[in-house]
Amino acid sequence: MKMSRFVASMMMLHTLLMASVNAEELVYTRAFADDDYGSYHVAVLNAVFAATPEYGDVALLPHPHPMSQSRQLVTLLKGDADVMWSVTNSNREQRLLPIKLPLLKGYSGYRVLVINPSEQASFAQQTGEALKQSTMVQGADWPDLNVLKANGYNVSGEDWSLWFHSMYSMVDKGLVDAFPRNIIEVHRDLTRHSEKAITLEKHHLLFYPNYEYFFVKPDNIALANRLRVGLIRVLESGELETIFNRFDAHRKAQRIADGKMRKVHMLTNPSIDYTLPYARWDKHTDLAINTLKQTQY
Incomplete structure (x- = not known):
């Protein structure tokens, strides 16, 4: 046997x-x-x-x-x-x-702003047009860069760096006002860069088909x-x-996407010519x- x-x-x-x-x-x-x-x-x-x-x-x-x-x-x-x-x-x-x-689930189209904590009160007072004048940074080869530019945002491209170190350093040092970040990925990033002076902006949320x-x-x-x-x-x-x-990052993202406390700014996405009803x-x-x-x- x-x-x-x-x-x-x-x-x-x-x-x-x-x-x-x-x-x-x-x-x-x-x-x-x-x-x-x-x-x-x-x-x-x-x-x-x-x-x-x-x-x-x-x-x-x-x-x-x-x-x-x-x-x-x-x-x-x-x-x-x-x-x-x-x-x-x-x-x-x-x-x-x-x-x-x-x-x-289409959460790639939601962008929350990562800012220096000292700027939180300033962003709370900004309207949609004022928000467009804030200096922002995105990856140089990311489709999001062109989307933000096409919608009138003051954004520049930064070369790829390990875990976006350069982008977050720019926010930390005040070289830019904000780094728009995917709502799924942002929590991981904040943990990785916890030594920097960065935080989630509390009042705005960008959204476009993505x-x-x-x-x-x-x-x-x-x-x-x-x-x-x-x-x-x-x-x-x-x-x-x-x-x-x-x-956990997905569950946190859903709370941001479905939350009622942020002003949602609707953007167009010239990078694609369709929207998906089943996103x-x-x-x-x-x-x-x-x-x-x-x-x-």
Whole structure:
């Protein structure tokens, strides 16, 4: 009996090892080497691949070199990686293949201001037009930079730096008035830069249509379809919502987005020519699923 259990265990181990050996390696790009970065997106990718076993086994690997968003795009086009996640714009959708489910429920379009604590009272008095005159900073290759400029905000681009150190240092030292930041990512950033004189501005919230998708190389139709089918299945099962809610930053973001204490400034987004009625896929699940089912690559 013991021998039978031993043989069965060895056979199972052999099967797992063979699956690992035969698994297709898929590489995702990343902005930072930190193990914490992208943990939500990687969890979603793993769930998507687990939900589509008929497509074969996958070994998901990070690209060895962190890089800017523009460099990630080039890396996909060269075939040195297979998938990336990013907020979209028309240029990215022309050059890459987007899987149009907003991974962050459209929260990518909400921007709270990170300011020096000494400026809190000043911002409380500002109207929408006065807010546009405040000096702001964004990543030089972020789509958000063009959005803010197009809406009349006084914003400049800063080169990519490790965990946005330069941007937050500019706020800390008073070189700029504010750093508009994604409401999901801002809490992590404040923790990482806790030694700096920075805080959340309490009275304003910027909002514009902005969606974060998975992207693949244009000719990688097979991977695009697998991601599409897998996202449909994890939406149908509720697993995507479960994964989303595991992250404290996501729950904090929802409190900001749905809060009533901030003045919401509505901006247009010239980077994309559409809005998605199912961006909040937790509230419009059937619409999100049906749209994905009708998508053709």
